[in-house]
Amino acid sequence: MNQDIAKILYDDVGFEDITTKALIPPGLEIEAEIICKEDGVIAGVELADTIFKEFSIKTSIKRYDGDLVAAGDVVMELQGDARSIITVERTALNLLMRMSGIASLTSKMLxxxxxxxxxxxxxxxxxxxxxxxxxxxxxxxxxxxxxxxxxxxxxxxxxxxxxxxxxxxxxxxxxxxxxxxxxxxxxxxxxxxxxxxxxxxxxxxxxxxxxxxxxxxxxxxxxxxxxxxxxxxxxxxxxxxxxxxxxxxxxxxxxxxxxxxxxxxxxxxxxxxxxx
Known part of the structure; x- marks a missing residue:
């Protein structure tokens, strides 16, 4: 994983995700989706994919960087340990949303x-x-x-x-x-x-x-x-x-x-x- 992203991720986690560990038992497997809630252009998919895979989360990419998306579109499907998915969720989403916002604005102005x-x-x-x-x-x-x-x-x-x-x-x-x-x-x-x-x-x-x-x-x-x-x-x-x-x-x-x-x-x- 890129060192800058690793630092961002672990700065957010700290020593542990207290809430997730308190509520979710170890070894529980879940499925999840990342869903776009408005129209735009996607960016940062490969970066998010790297973050999830670092935690052994299986991914299935449905939209790639540069793709046009509409509200309701699934960007990525996830499968893996519930604790891991929920712990890294915010960091992955923040980067994906930030990059997609830049891509969307660039596309519109261009x-x-x-x-x-x-x-x-x-x-x-x-x-x-x-x-x-x-x-x-x-x-x-x-x-x-x-x-x-x-x-x-x-x-x-x-x-x-x-x-x-x-x-x-x-x-x-x-x-x-x-x-x-x-x-x-x-x-x-x-x-x-x-x-x-x-x-x-x-x-x-x-x-x-x-x-x-x-x-x-x-x-x-x-x-x-x-x-x-x-x-x-x-x-x-x-x-x-x-x-x-x-x-x-x-x-x-x-x-x-x-x-x-x-x-x-x-x-x-x-x-x-x-x-x-």
Whole structure:
């Protein structure tokens, strides 16, 4: 079992599940189902399966990551020791519901933006829960989104504080290109048209327009086009993007929209574990 998940599980259990041990005799075998109580997209099934199997609980998966589900659908069937099933129930459900909520929100937002630009990429940022970032990113993928960076070693992403220390955009991009392997893309976060032009001219692969209004984004795109630089870089927008304003950015013709909203503001998809 993943060490992070094992710690979460055993932090919840502590020394023992007092209630379950008091009420349920050892060796009692039961059957149970995990049921979805609302429509959405499933994620975290393999993770839940791993948790149950760690306790010798037999599973039969009925819905897989990325599957659409409706209220009443059975996600997984369980058979095994009653004490074990009830003890790990909450942890498995919490992770499954959290990941499915992220996948569902990602899927909904992606469907909306694809109506305007079928080639646009919707990505999750690193605004994730410490210790759960891999699983939350995996949920974004299950919903059809792009994971962006899992960790700091995935790619170069030069942010405003990096630039503040180094001195300027040009120097930051040059230093990154000198240091990083050719296998690593170089992305830089900018806040105005001048810096976007400088980043593109210096050889950045991706220019992130951070916390800009749709009108400011449009101006940057026009400036890049006028300088013959638009086709040399991917343009990503990020910062404060949510379901209420995302379409205004999509209409501007950017390549990537990244948002922390799909991880930090997703509502868990409601599910329950029912003993048969």
């Amino acid at each position: 469907a909306d933006v694809k109506q305007v630009n079928k080639n646009i990429i919707l990505a999750g940022t690193r605004k994730t829960t410490p210790g759960l970032q891999f699983f939350e990113k995996d949920a974004v993928r299950a919903g059809g989104g792009d994971t962006h960076r899992y960790r700091l070693d995935d790619a170069v992403l030069i942010k405003d504080n990096h630039i503040a220390v180094v001195g300027n955009v040009k120097k930051a991009v040059e230093k990154a290109k000198d240091y990083a392997s050719f296998t690593k893309k170089i992305e830089i976060e900018v806040e105005n048209s001048h810096d976007a032009l400088e980043a593109a001219a210096t050889g950045a692969d991706i220019v992130m327009l951070d916390n800009m209004s749709p009108e400011e984004v449009q101006n940057v795109l026009e400036d890049l086009e006028n300088e013959g630089l638009r086709d040399k870089v991917l343009i990503e927008v990020s910062g404060g993007i949510n379901p209420d304003n995302i379409m205004e950015y999509v209409k501007k013709g950017v390549d990537v929209i990244s948002t922390g909203y799909i991880t930090h503001s997703a509502r868990a998809l409601d599910m329950s574990l029912e003993v048969l």
